[in-house]
Amino acid sequence: MKKITIKDVAQEAGVSTATISRVLNNTGYVSEGARRTILETIERLNYRPNAIARSLKQDRSRMVGIVLPDMTNPYFMKLSRSLQKRLRQSGLHGMFMDTYGDPDMELEALNGLMMMRVEAVVLAGTGRNVPAIRKMVRGSGIPFVLVDRKLPGVAADLAAEENEAAAHEAAAELAQRHEAIGILAGPDWISTARERLDGAAAALREAGVALPASYVFAGDLTRESGREGILTFLQLPKPPTAVFSVNNEMTFGLYLGLREAGKALDSIEVASFGDLEFSGLFGHRLSIVEQCPDEVGQAAAELLIRRLAHAEKGEGTESRTFVPTLVRKW
Incomplete structure (x- = not known):
């Protein structure tokens, strides 16, 4: 089937291609009768303008690249919905890229978006491409907004949560009832994982609770690493009686591991940074740090919209930080 072009629409409507362009872009004068005829012709021929070609002519695409490490994680799903909703209200459209937490895929996604x-x-970075992203931010001339994760030395606005104090509070709560507490940690090059580990470790130290190296499992924020972590803890001569998990996906894996090991899911007290939406379906001793993905997503959109509207790229960066809440669910 032949692709309908702007020339086909112009010929059918009996006007010039320049007149068609004025109607599509809402610029310049076109009589009401001609405008109605053109719109009816566009609808009848099912003509769809080439968005890329139009962006080249207008130097505006109205597209925002959104690069996230795990679109299956409920936290990033909620953040994305909030972000997209606010962008659409301003006539912007999100183009989502999932990097699977892979730094090579992250660079590929960012380079593709530039093209x-x-x-x-909007970027929640893997933390492994900081020098390249610094150069990209400086050289691209477009605003970057970081979400959830900080990237040192990257001149970009930031919408994120306060991690260290919230993790400190959750671990301190465990320390009131336990002397053997394990931590399911994440990669130290991801700022959120590092800050949550630092906060939890400080709370245990202040409470006089020992934290031997065997009680810290270095995972990768996935369910599988949470499962591996709890199974590793259970093999210790003296397993932890409580665990602090730095994210919801590792907490999910922890419960999968307990079931695999034949342990009751409430046999270990757990404090999780991030909620499990299905936790009401089973018995547990679970406290959660209740996060703010909707607020973070909306704040990221607001920061970006302000930058685009006022071209304030050279005025320094702005951060908006939200404070999670510790909630005991049993």
Whole structure:
């Protein structure tokens, strides 16, 4: 089937291609009768303008690249919905890229978005491409907004949560009832994982609770690493009686591991940074640090919209930080 072009629409409507362009872009004068005829012709022929070609002519794509490490994680799903909703209210559209936490895929996604002429980028980084991202931010001329994770030396606005104090509170709560507490940690090059580990470790130290190296499992924020972590703890001569988990996906894996080991799911007290939406379906001793993905997503969109509206790229960066709440669910 032949692709309908702007020339086909112009010929059918009996006007010039320039007149069609004025109607599509809402610029310049076109009589009401001609405008109605053109719109009816566009609808009848099912003509769809080439968005990339239009962006090249207008130097505006109205597209925002959104690069996230795990779109299956409920936290990033909620953040994305909130972000997208606010962007659409301002006539912007999100182009989502999932890096699977892989730094090579992250660079590939960012380079691809630059070629697509996006107007801005929202990024939750892997933490492994900081020098390259610094250069990209400086050289691209478009605003970047970081979400959830900090990248040292990257000149970008930030919408994130306070991690260290919230993790400190959760671990201190465990320390009131336990002397053997394990930590399911994440990669230290991801700022959120590092801050949560630092906060939890400080709380145990202040409470006089020992934290031997065998009680810290270095995972990768996935369910599988949470499962591996709890199974590793259970093999110790003296397993922890409580565990602090730095994210919800590792907490999910922890419960999978307990079931695999034949242990009751309430046999260990757990404090999780991030909720499990299905936790009401089984018996547990679970406290959660209740996060703010909706607020973070909306704040990221607001920061980006402000940058695009006022071209304030050279005025220094702005951070918006939200404070999670510790909730005991049993």
